Amino acid sequence: MRKTVEVPILSRRVTEGGQIVAIEVSRPRPVGGKVECAYRLADTRRTTEGPDSLAALYRALLEIGDLLAQANRGASARFVVPANLGFPVPPAGDRPDAVDGADVVATQTITHAGDRHTIAIGRPVPAVGGDGMLCLFRVDGETCAIARGWDGVDAVLNAVAMIGARFRLATDWPLSPAGGGFAPGVATVVATGATTAI
DSSP, X not given: OOOOOSSEEEEEEEEETTEEEEEXXXXXXXXXXXXXXXXXXXXXEEEEEXXXXXXXXXXXXXXXXXXXXXXXXXXXXXXXXXXXXXXXXXXXXXXXXOOOOOOEEEEEEEEETTEEEEEEEEOOEEOGGGSSEEEEEEXXXXXXXXXXXXXXXXXXXXXXXXXXXXXXXXXXXXXXXXXXXXXXXXXXXXXXXXXXXX
16 A cells, blocks of 8 residues: 655655655645654655744755665666756656646745845746746745746755855755854744745
């Protein structure tokens, strides 16, 4: 019996020993005083936690990337294409066909140069023409920006990288509510609740 996570917002299939292995990541949700993000990798369901939905989602992507990198050690170049955080880029025919609306799946508020900025990341949607996935994101009330990727995982990771570049943040900025993941003295994170639409 296949173990699934709650309605997946991101998915990818990779090859391991000639077998297709599915990776699914669910929408982060509040649990107690934290936010939890469930994911499934090779029929094993796991969860990560964070102070907010973006931190929990990003931590899940990091854990999956670490698990894939560990599985790849000792293998003879199983993943021979570019990768983000250990995720192999899927072949063109392996991308999902459809994803429902671009609702917000993760939010976080950061303080940068004394100003608070609320960041919202949307659920990835197929690009027009089916060439990859798009991830809308917004900083404060500005016009939405768009990150593109081979699939939803790649699109979300590119959105996080684009936001980090804009504010000159360290690569793992979504994980650091105390500011430890940021370039020194640049920004801090304040946990926020989830919103429903970009």
